[in-house]
Amino acid sequence: MSAETGVLGVVTEIDVPAPMRDGTTLRANVFRPDAPGRFPALLLRTPYGKAAAGFERYVRAGYVVVAQDTRGRYASGGDYVMFTVEDTGDAEDGYDSIEWLARQPYCNGEVGTFGPSYCAWMQWQQAKLRTPLEENLEVVGYPEVVLHAASSAPDTDFFARLVDDDPEGRAPEVCYGMVRARHRNSLDREELLTPGAVTEYRIRLGATACCFRTGHRLRLETTSSDFPNHDRNHNTGKNDLADTELRVAQQQVFHTVARPSRLIVAAG
Numbered sequence: 001m002s003a004e005t006g007v008l009g010v011v012t013e014i015d016v017p018a019p020m021r022d023g024t025t026l027r028a029n030v031f032r033p034d035a036p037g038r039f040p041a042l043l044l045r046t047p048y049g050k051a052a053a054g055f056e057r058y059v060r061a062g063y064v065v066v067a068q069d070t071r072g073r074y075a076s077g078g079d080y081v082m083f084t085v086e087d088t089g090d091a092e093d094g095y096d097s098i099e100w101l102a103r104q105p106y107c108n109g110e111v112g113t114f115g116p117s118y119c120a121w122m123q124w125q126q127a128k129l130r131t132p133l134e135e136n137l138e139v140v141g142y143p144e145v146v147l148h149a150a151s152s153a154p155d156t157d158f159f160a161r162l163v164d165d166d167p168e169g170r171a172p173e174v175c176y177g178m179v180r181a182r183h184r185n186s187l188d189r190e191e192l193l194t195p196g197a198v199t200e201y202r203i204r205l206g207a208t209a210c211c212f213r214t215g216h217r218l219r220l221e222t223t224s225s226d227f228p229n230h231d232r233n234h235n236t237g238k239n240d241l242a243d244t245e246l247r248v249a250q251q252q253v254f255h256t257v258a259r260p261s262r263l264i265v266a267a268g
Contacts, residue, residue, distance in 0.1 A: 008060045009034030014052070015075050018068065018100045020093055024078040028068035028097075031055045038108035039064050041101050044115045045094060045122055047073045047080070064106055068097060070122065083121060094126025128167055132215035139210050139218075141266045143175065145203040147222065148259035153249035154192040154237030155182045159226050160203045162263070163219035164212055171219060177205040178226065180233060192237045198254060220263050224251050 013030040020026060029050050033039055041064040044050070050067035058065050071093055072080025081088040094113070102109045113123045145160040161176040179201050182190040193199060212218060225232060234240045235249040255261045 008062070010056055010059045012053075016066075018097055020071075020078075020096045022078075024071060024076075026068055026071060026077065026093065026097065027075040028066045030064065030066050031059050032064040032106050033059055033062060038106060040110040040112070041066060041104075041107045043068065043097060043101055043111055043113045044119060045070050045090075045097060045113070046115060046119050048118070049074050064101075064104075066101055083118070088125070090122045091125040091128050094122055095129045098126070132167065133212060133217065134214065136214055137212040137218075137267055139174075139208060139212065139265045139267055141209075142207055143205040143266075144264045145177070145201075145205065145220065145222075146260070146262050146264065147201040147203060148198055148254040148261045149201065150196055150198045150252045150254070151181065151193055151235075151249050152195050152251075153181075153235035153247060154195060155180070155233060156193070156235050156249045156251065157181065157224055157226075157230070157233040158201055158203065158251075159223045159230075160205060160263075161221040161223075162205055162208070162265075163221055164210065165217040165219040167215050174210045175206040175208040176226075177203045178230065179203050182237070198252075198259060200259075218263070218265075222253060224249060 011032050011034045015027040016030050017025045017027055029052060039062055042058060044065070044067045046067065047070045050069050055065040069076040071078040071089060098111050098113070101107055102111050115123065143162055147158055147160065149158060157178060157180050159176060159178045162174040163171050164174055165171050181193050181199070184199070184201050185191055231240065234243060234245060235247040236243060236245050238245065253261055
């Protein structure tokens, strides 16, 4: 860390080996704060070739970032298996990589994953190996989602879905709810948003009486549109039934101690 600016420096390690359970070695580039202590880590597993730079803002925010070539790709050993095959081995590799990263002397044991497209698919694969529910969980009544979010638009929609995440790969919707921002407090009056301001929404989901079986997980999905099931919000704050202008809204969802987005259920 610079004594003059207080900005964290970045330590970069190239092609760091990570052993998998079958003896294969995957290689990663590690970017970590140039400061003593242990830090939370972010893992990006990619078949497209790991980056050699570009994560400075995460590191300077206090995170270790690890970009890893997946099995059989670029610097990593083993054979690459396409996602069209049922068992690619990416679930096990992802799990082992997280466990390896959590044990490193610069990591505090907290590891998150990120990445779009193929990288996101691999995250779903590794999530299958997380510890399952230890017993059946019954959810009865009207679940509620408390959502802390900001939008670039003066009006927008938020949808929330409760999903039964089956370890076999199915993910049926249990119930859902929505809120139109201008009517977040009342259907009788409109209150437009201040773009960029964080707002709390309470979204009541539909009634349900669902038993989540052992090994299943509760999944919460949030989105900003459900067209054509629901009419589109034009994100302008104008009359959507009369005005033809459409705008793209940039949404941010917050999940922190100060802004705890959460799912509330009555469980038995």
